[in-house]
Amino acid sequence: MLETGFFSLGTPGRLDEDLAFVLAKAAELNLPKLGDLGPVEGRAEFARRVARTNPPAPEGIVAEDFTIGGIPARRYQPQGGPRSKALLLYFHGGGFVVGDLETHDPHCRALAADSGSVVVAVDYRLAPENPYPAAIEDGIAALKWAAREYAGWKLGVAGDSAGGTLAAVVALHARDLDIPLALQMLIYPAVDQRGDFPSRVRLARGYLLTQADMEWFTEQYFIGRANPVLEPDASPLRAASHAGLASALVLTCGFDPLVDEGDAYAQALKRAGVPVRHVRLEGSIHGCLGLAGYVASGKAALAEVCRAWGAVAA
Structure with missing residues (x-):
């Protein structure tokens, strides 16, 4: 079972030393901004960066590329087959503009290896070519597919950054579609497009994800729409009710511009009676999962x- 409660790891207000080194090195390298590169080259640059900093992929996992109603996906499971009847849908991060199956491959392999379950990474459509709500539609399609093809199995959804937003939205739809979920794992998600939380101002620059980055991602994702988009599919914190949602792991980082809204989402779930494990990595930054190699x-x-999903999948 998921151990619930609030867990603070590290010293509040103190940036981790290894991350301070990474940020100093990034500033020294003067890496190009993804927005300046544009979506296509931005995707290539993002892929190059995470390829250098991602954790090593565990062995013993079989991966198979396939499609879910035309949506590219990748299924991971231990050699010899899954040890538990549990399936996790994983949605990658990248502001709904960058990221793909490759950028988050090591994390999905780790989840499958540690839990003995099936993990399916969903390569949802990206903006600006496919703006909101295309990613939401793909997430819901993947959810319905999983419920149909793995009937009777424990189902979970997970994602980081934009993928965490997508996982939160899919969890809302799962409740409304009466599709039971065993767990939702939301890793530093954006959950309110109004963007008026203090951390978005306090941490607007200097910690990899900047205010300029967020504005660019938002412009690409919501192209053709007046901002902010406050309906639940864009801003799940503003859903009319969070009651009846799946148990949740909400992971936030103390030096992430999105920390306040992630914390607020954990509190909203808790107030609605949802079992929540809220972990704040006090000295960490947005995107730390992609820096897990360092x-x-x-x-x-x-x-x-891995621990949370393993506990539920067992």
């Missing part, structure tokens, strides 16, 4: 999601 908090984030 920084301790990235390794801790990966360990948290």
